[in-house]
Amino acid sequence: MRHMIDFNDMPLAEWEELYSLCSGIISSPLEYADALRGRAMASLFFEPSTRTRFSFEAAMLKLGGGVFGFSDPKASSVSKGERLKDTITMCSGYSEAIVMRSPLEGASKAASLFSSSPVINAGDGGHLHPTQTLTDLVTIRRLRGSLEGMNVGFCGDLKYGRTVHSLIKALSRFKNVTFYLISPRELSIPPYIRSFLNEHRQRYLEVTGLEATMPGLDVLYMTRIQRERFNDISEYERFRHIYVLNSAKLRHAKEDLLVMHPLPRVDEIHMDVDADSRAVYFRQAEFGMYVRMALLLTLCGMPREYPDAPGPFEGRHLCGNLGCVTGSEEYLPPLTSEIGGKTVCGYCEKEIP
Ligand code: NCD
Secondary structure (H helix, E strand, O other): OOOOOHHHHHHHHHHHHHHHHHHHHHHHHHOOOOOOOOOOEEEOOOOOOHHHHHHHHHHHHHHOOOEEEEEOOOOHHHHHHHHHHHHHHHHHOOOOOOEEEEEEEEEHHHOOOOOOEEEEEEEEEOOOOHHHHHHHHHHHHHHHHOOOEEEEEEEEEOOOOHHHHHHHHHHOOOOEEEEEEOOOOHOOOHEEEEEEEEHHEEEEEEEEHHHHHHHOOOOEEEOOHHHHHHHOOHHHHHOOOOEEOHHHHHHHOOOEEEOOOOHHHHHHOOOOOOOOOOOOOOHHHHHHHHHHHHHHHHHOOOOOOOOOOOOOOOOOOOOOOOOOOHHHHOOOOOOEEEEEEEEEEEOOOOEOO
């Protein structure tokens, strides 16, 4: 695998290698202190971030490499109207890896078509967040010993939560995982994730109650309601306090439950849960830095490859999703794929009407 756009593009054998590299780094981080000396990572954040950006930057620094980029696109030529293709073509020439976050779905996939260095998707709108998934998989495997045979509850905003979409897709590659999808109906998983689960014959249950589901869970993955993705803010207000996990509710949970959260939390996990040994979200954030070190080490060693210019092609790629990168970057080549027998956009995976 050359780019990290979707965890499911990575063969499981490569995931195993990445996991053992990550474990090696966790046990002796200083051995890797010069591993990427003289290499540079471009950190292009078109959307706000704390953990993902800081952990990538810390990861690169701890490997002896350097970082350049922006955390606010207003401070770059993007504010002058530069197109994604040009920003990426140029930055890839300056770096051994591009870490990129965008509010547009499919933006990293689009970037990978023009980049001579590996592109890492650090979140593309409400679509995917594969390096959070790596973080989540490492957390579960280290703390539970295995990614197989477990009941995983996802709770909160399952419609817009990209970490949820990524992790559901990833966990369906491991044996005997049952998904409990806890959300109000209005914030349930997008249709393409449902098609994906059906296509891969996964066991899943869509429910609205957290407390009733809690006792059977091995992992509870809490998420915040994604305010920035709502068109109508009153809708957000309606749902923002819908699930709040507190220590009283945890009384009915298993002793070895893992309570996870990609963070930032707003108020969906009360601070009285933090002291409970089952609350692992801060450890999860720490594992994120180590697995990003492993990923950078793996991808920065790739030989530079200059992609062929896409095209020529006739017409424009048509995708009905207003949040898709193809809406504003109109030069992108048409790209489709299939999920559950339906044709979806090759960038954002939404069904093409
Ligand atoms: C998540 C994200 O950006 O999608 N945060 C993160 O990267 N750790 C979750 C969120 O913002 O709710």
